[in-house]
Amino acid sequence: METMSPIxxxxxxxxxxxxxxxxxxxxxxxxxxxxxxxxxxxxxxxxIVFSPTLSNYAALITGKLQTAAGTLDIAFMRNLGNSIFLxxxxxxxxxxxxxxxxYAFARHKFKGSEDIAFTLLSFRFAxxxxxxxPLTQYFQxxxxxxxxxxxxxxxxxxxxxxxxxxxxxxxxxxxxxxEYAYRIAGHSWFATFRKIAxxxxxxxxxxxxxxxxxFAWNNFVFALVLASADKQPVTVGAxxxxxxxxxxxxQIASAIVLSVTPTxxxxxxxxxxxxxxxxxGAVKG
Amino acid sequence: MTTLxxxxxxxxxxxxxxxxxxxxxxxxxxRLVLFGPSGAGKTVLLRLVAGVIEPDEGRVLIxxxxxxxxxxxxxxxxxxxxxxxxxxxxxxxxxxxxxxTATRSSKDAIAAGVQKVAKLLKIEHVLSHHPxxxxxxxxxxxxxxxxxxxxxxxxxxxxxxxxxxAKLRFEMRLELPRLLAAQGAxxxxxxxxxxxxxxxxxxxxxxxxxxxxxxxxxxEIYNAPADIEIARLFGDPTIxxxxxxxxxxxxxxxxxxxxxxxxxxxxxxxxxxxxCVLGLRPETIVFVDASxxxxxxxxxxxxxxLNEKTVTLAMTARGREILVSRPAGTPGPTAGPAHxxxxxxxxxxxxxxxxxxxxxxxxESKRNGEAA
Numbered sequence: 001m002e003t004m005s006p007i008x009x010x011x012x013x014x015x016x017x018x019x020x021x022x023x024x025x026x027x028x029x030x031x032x033x034x035x036x037x038x039x040x041x042x043x044x045x046x047x048i049v050f051s052p053t054l055s056n057y058a059a060l061i062t063g064k065l066q067t068a069a070g071t072l073d074i075a076f077m078r079n080l081g082n083s084i085f086l087x088x089x090x091x092x093x094x095x096x097x098x099x100x101x102x103y104a105f106a107r108h109k110f111k112g113s114e115d116i117a118f119t120l121l122s123f124r125f126a127x128x129x130x131x132x133x134p135l136t137q138y139f140q141x142x143x144x145x146x147x148x149x150x151x152x153x154x155x156x157x158x159x160x161x162x163x164x165x166x167x168x169x170x171x172x173x174x175x176x177x178x179e180y181a182y183r184i185a186g187h188s189w190f191a192t193f194r195k196i197a198x199x200x201x202x203x204x205x206x207x208x209x210x211x212x213x214x215f216a217w218n219n220f221v222f223a224l225v226l227a228s229a230d231k232q233p234v235t236v237g238a239x240x241x242x243x244x245x246x247x248x249x250x251q252i253a254s255a256i257v258l259s260v261t262p263t264x265x266x267x268x269x270x271x272x273x274x275x276x277x278x279x280x281g282a283v284k285g
Numbered sequence: 286m287t288t289l290x291x292x293x294x295x296x297x298x299x300x301x302x303x304x305x306x307x308x309x310x311x312x313x314x315x316r317l318v319l320f321g322p323s324g325a326g327k328t329v330l331l332r333l334v335a336g337v338i339e340p341d342e343g344r345v346l347i348x349x350x351x352x353x354x355x356x357x358x359x360x361x362x363x364x365x366x367x368x369x370x371x372x373x374x375x376x377x378x379x380x381x382x383x384x385x386t387a388t389r390s391s392k393d394a395i396a397a398g399v400q401k402v403a404k405l406l407k408i409e410h411v412l413s414h415h416p417x418x419x420x421x422x423x424x425x426x427x428x429x430x431x432x433x434x435x436x437x438x439x440x441x442x443x444x445x446x447x448x449x450x451a452k453l454r455f456e457m458r459l460e461l462p463r464l465l466a467a468q469g470a471x472x473x474x475x476x477x478x479x480x481x482x483x484x485x486x487x488x489x490x491x492x493x494x495x496x497x498x499x500x501x502x503x504x505e506i507y508n509a510p511a512d513i514e515i516a517r518l519f520g521d522p523t524i525x526x527x528x529x530x531x532x533x534x535x536x537x538x539x540x541x542x543x544x545x546x547x548x549x550x551x552x553x554x555x556x557x558x559x560x561c562v563l564g565l566r567p568e569t570i571v572f573v574d575a576s577x578x579x580x581x582x583x584x585x586x587x588x589x590x591l592n593e594k595t596v597t598l599a600m601t602a603r604g605r606e607i608l609v610s611r612p613a614g615t616p617g618p619t620a621g622p623a624h625x626x627x628x629x630x631x632x633x634x635x636x637x638x639x640x641x642x643x644x645x646x647x648x649e650s651k652r653n654g655e656a657a
Contacts, residue, residue: 178373181364184337200373
């Protein structure tokens with residue numbers, strides 16, 4: 001690598017800093033806001049110097065929101081728990097159903113297999129609001145509205161196609177010969193699936209699982225319509241901060257910080273798998 | 286050791302017929318080489334035997350038992366793939382051990398088995414490496430070791446030397462017969478290299494377009510190729526093919542090359558007057574003095590010294606090109622006019638219209654021709 005002149009190095013550092021500041025600023029600003037009261041947030045001109053307060057976090061964790069009009073009960077921690085439970089369970093169900101299906105679609109070209117795979121993908125095209133109206137009706141008949149089971153089922157519309165299509169590509173990238181070799185060595189197809197196909201598609205499955213988790217986590221409209229307060233995730237729960245006495249910016253900011261943390265932690269943890277998954281490409285022996 | 290029989294195998298992909306009513310018998314302990322150009326169906330045939338592809342029609346019998354509907358893992362064959370097909374997430378040791386783990390052998394037995402075959406193939410020092418860290422030659426040996434380790438009675442080798450460099454291929458070509466003999470297995474070996482086929486095969490089955498064109502010992506195929514195409518595929522430099530019309534005259538059949546009559550000792554009057562193609566192996570042609578009987582005048586155009594032989598391109602008076610091959614170091618003309626002599630007893634005639642070898646008249650050759 002050629003060595004850079006000092007000026008070049010400084011300019012490069014400057015450019016990189018600008019890019020980082022541009023992208024990180026909103027997150028940084030929200031992080032700051034979460035330690036301020038509504039008054040300092042709304043002060044004009046805004047100031048970066050303030051006396052930090054933990055009252056926003058305290059309000060979220062205790063579930064008591066102090067507003068000008070009095071004390072409000074909020075269920076933020078419960079919402080957070082719901083989000084974690086709903087997203088995790090949805091991804092788990094989608095993986096259990098989707099990975100074997102993806103393997104079947106990748107390895108066995110049966111009559112109509114493309115049509116079925118495409119139909120599953122088409123769930124992602126449909127505008128959620130269009131689906132929601134009849135779905136609400138059905139769920140009421142079936143007694144599924146406002147149940148975790150019903151929500152996880154609906155979340156499959158988000159997670160399953162994603163996992164199916166991403167993981168299918170990873171399975172297709174594995175040379176069929178590698179699997180044949182394991183079969184000929186005397187192992188059943190199921191052992192081959194477990195010991196060869198799954199580990200080799202592992203990074204892809206991790207990547208798809210993470211993406212599905214983020215999509216499920218960020219979902220708003222399904223949960224808004226199909227769940228009532230005690231089953232709602234954070235995305236819907238955040239509505240509680242728009243109160244009769246004004247919008248609680250401080251609490252919103254700290255709620256965002258808290259609700260971003262799990263996905264951020266997961267993404268950072270899974271980063272190496274993601275990179276490995278994306279760079280693995282065709283598996284060659 | 287075991288036998289392998291294929292009966293009327295048909296395999297189609299959509300409308301394309303890859304294997305067309307193919308039958309084949311491989312004897313106990315035999316090494317059969319499947320030879321042919323790419324797209325001939327060799328690999329598909331091997332996979333059918335291994336059980337990872339199902340035939341549309343026909344039966345596969347291993348050791349006399351019908352295995353057509355038996356899953357790959359229960360056929361008990363060993364197979365090495367052209368692209369190695371190693372498991373990228375396992376060490377060389379685990380790769381080689383995979384046929385042993387399937388039978389639930391003890392850890393010690395597995396380790397002993399892997400060590401033994403690794404020693405045979407000289408890869409003991411890389412057993413802990415993953416395929417990514419192996420050289421091409423080591424990958425190929427690992428793949429072979431995996432095929433050999435379970436001592437399968439039937440061994441399928443799909444062009445295992447295709448993806449290794451020329452030096453290694455030469456080494457392995459010398460080493461393989463010893464290895465396979467020690468294994469004592471019945472072997473089906475696929476290759477596109479005629480030298481490999483001749484070096485390794487007890488018999489060679491020449492395939493093209495989903496059919497077996499000729500099957501016989503390497504000598505039978507070299508000395509009596511069933512048609513022009515096969516004659517061209519075997520031999521380096523390529524066989525000389527000249528259009529001729531043999532004539533019967535007195536005691537035998539003659540052809541004329543540059544107005545010099547050559548007697549074809551093995552043929553009788555049946556071929557007289559027929560449009561034929563004469564096949565002359567370059568190594569059966571010799572340079573002679575102008576005064577020698579049957580000397581044909583030629584002009585030497587170019588000389589190519591190869592390692593163990595020298596190949597000369599000569600032009601006849603009628604402008605036909607002829608390749609002459611002689612052992613390296615033996616004297617011969619390098620340019621200008623020269624004379625060659627052709628041994629009529631070593632030449633073969635093909636029917637020009639069909640490309641088929643014309644049967645020779647003497648009984649032994651005839652039998653060869655029919656076996657082919």
